[in-house]
Amino acid sequence: MRAKTVVVGMSGGVDSSVACFLLQKQGFNVIGVTLTLWKDVAEDEKRWQDRSCCKVGLARHVAKQLSIPHHVIDIQKEFHAEIIDNFCDTYLIGQTPNPCVRCNERMKFGRLLDVAKELGADFLATGHYAQVRYQPERNRYALYKGSDLKKDQSYFLYRLRQEQLAHILFPLGEMKKEAVYEKALELGLPYEEVLESQEICFVTQKGYQEFLLENREEAYAPGKIVTESGETIGEHTGIAFYTIGQRRGLNVSLGERMYVTRLDPEKKEVVVGNAHPPCRELIAGDLVWGGHDAPATPIRIFGKMRYRSAGAEATLIPMPQGEARLLFDTPQLGVTPGQSVVFYQGCEVVGGGIIRPSLRSQDWTSRPSLNAFSQKPPQPTIALSTDSHLESIASGRNES
Numbered sequence: 001m002r003a004k005t006v007v008v009g010m011s012g013g014v015d016s017s018v019a020c021f022l023l024q025k026q027g028f029n030v031i032g033v034t035l036t037l038w039k040d041v042a043e044d045e046k047r048w049q050d051r052s053c054c055k056v057g058l059a060r061h062v063a064k065q066l067s068i069p070h071h072v073i074d075i076q077k078e079f080h081a082e083i084i085d086n087f088c089d090t091y092l093i094g095q096t097p098n099p100c101v102r103c104n105e106r107m108k109f110g111r112l113l114d115v116a117k118e119l120g121a122d123f124l125a126t127g128h129y130a131q132v133r134y135q136p137e138r139n140r141y142a143l144y145k146g147s148d149l150k151k152d153q154s155y156f157l158y159r160l161r162q163e164q165l166a167h168i169l170f171p172l173g174e175m176k177k178e179a180v181y182e183k184a185l186e187l188g189l190p191y192e193e194v195l196e197s198q199e200i201c202f203v204t205q206k207g208y209q210e211f212l213l214e215n216r217e218e219a220y221a222p223g224k225i226v227t228e229s230g231e232t233i234g235e236h237t238g239i240a241f242y243t244i245g246q247r248r249g250l251n252v253s254l255g256e257r258m259y260v261t262r263l264d265p266e267k268k269e270v271v272v273g274n275a276h277p278p279c280r281e282l283i284a285g286d287l288v289w290g291g292h293d294a295p296a297t298p299i300r301i302f303g304k305m306r307y308r309s310a311g312a313e314a315t316l317i318p319m320p321q322g323e324a325r326l327l328f329d330t331p332q333l334g335v336t337p338g339q340s341v342v343f344y345q346g347c348e349v350v351g352g353g354i355i356r357p358s359l360r361s362q363d364w365t366s367r368p369s370l371n372a373f374s375q376k377p378p379q380p381t382i383a384l385s386t387d388s389h390l391e392s393i394a395s396g397r398n399e400s
Contacts, residue, residue: 005029006123006169007116009061009108010070012055015127015172017062018183022171023125024066032063032070033115037107038077065187071119073113082106084202085142087344088216091208091240094263095338095357099200105159113164123169129152132165133171133299133348135291141165142291143349152378155307158342158352159288209241216240223268225252228261236270239263244336245276278331284341284353285323292350301326301343301350306334316343324353 006023010016010032022286024030034056036113040392056072063070083103090097108126116124129146130153143160146152161170172180203211210220219241225234234252236242244346246260250272287294303310303326317325335355344351 003027003029004122005031005120006125007031007033007112007121009112009124009126010034010059011127011129012058012062014189015129015180016182017058017127017187017189018078018125018180019125019171020066020068021183021187022064023169024068026171028123030068031119031121032059033070033112034059034070034072034117035115036072036076037083037103037111038076039385049245054234062187062189071115073115075107078105078111079202087200087202088212088219090338091212091264092219094239094265096243096336097338098340099202100156101340104156105255109157109160109164109168116167123160123167125169125171127172128153128157128170128176129172129177130157130170132168132170138291140291144173145344145347146172147347148176151177154349155304155340155342158290158340158349160290160352161288162291165291178341181198212240221268223270224298225250225270225272228271228273239268239270240266242270245334247276259399276333278333279328279335280331281325281327281340282335283319283323283325283356285321285356287322287324287351287353289351290349294322294351299350301345303328303344304344305332305336305339305355310335311344323356 006028008016008020008023008030010020012034014270020030020032059072060070083099083106086102087097088097097369107295109124113124129148129151131144131146133142133144134140135142140162143154143157145154149350200208209219221238221240223236223239224232225236226232234250234256242260242263244260244263247257250258250260250273251271252258254274256274258272258274258277260270261273261277262301263269266273295316298315298317301314301316302311303316312328312330314326314328317327319325335353339355340352341355344352
């Protein structure tokens, strides 16, 4: 039976390069594909670590070493329309976008999966630290955290849908970062030159404020900085340059630390207070459920509101129009409209959505008590895949 073919999204970084190496060792026919998403001014003259996310030269170098085909596909126009425009527009309405989540959904596992199908591949693989599990009892695939919890990237992947999960492989899902670097040495990768970026790929060395001004002149929209009581204490150059919880760069002096507590796009006001207010509840919309059906009744989940946040236990209550209300067991900081909130049960991602600016103007006096849904769900037992599992897929013995 023929070996399976897999397209690997190659950014030129250590992780995707090692993913190619491992899949080839496991018997797959590997094809490397690099999507050119963004190319900044004078990109070719920059050091590797200062370039945008996809480093074509290093990807070609690895493909040549492994003797695998390599394709470069320019989708800069699509990326600008789908990711950059949304990034800028979200800031303009006083919210904080998460372009990496959107890019994974629309580009890396949207457009790239289309490319894989066009090339006749059976699977798409990347170097993300996450895992996909087939659940036979529900005949569905589900997304799980990577074994290296310090590097787990499931937060950024929560929007992957069932038809995508069924064709995705994450060969680094069970590995620690240290082991990945060891494999990189076998490849002769100059991994000290491919340092992990903690920035948004298309913003690179600029601040996002400068990037916004270059792409949206209307971001410059001066207004007032006011206290919660309405007192004017300063001026700003545009609400797009502020986020909820921001403390630095306010340029106001009241003898105590001040935080951005609210943004009012209609009044062009930045509202500040002397404490970053904790949030007991939030509304999430634009929901996806991955390997699950949308719940019809309240469920217990662990909600994570930022990639680096610890997250917290909460009760999720389904709402009309496909939204959900989260009631946290303890008040939370860092609840920012426009960001993603991801729902976990144990290590499994059950769904997620986008945080709305505020609660709907409805009567919440009859809302259910937290105690009514305090029972925690059983923690799922995770059956970790093994190299032999991937090898069986490669040789065609396991069609799932």
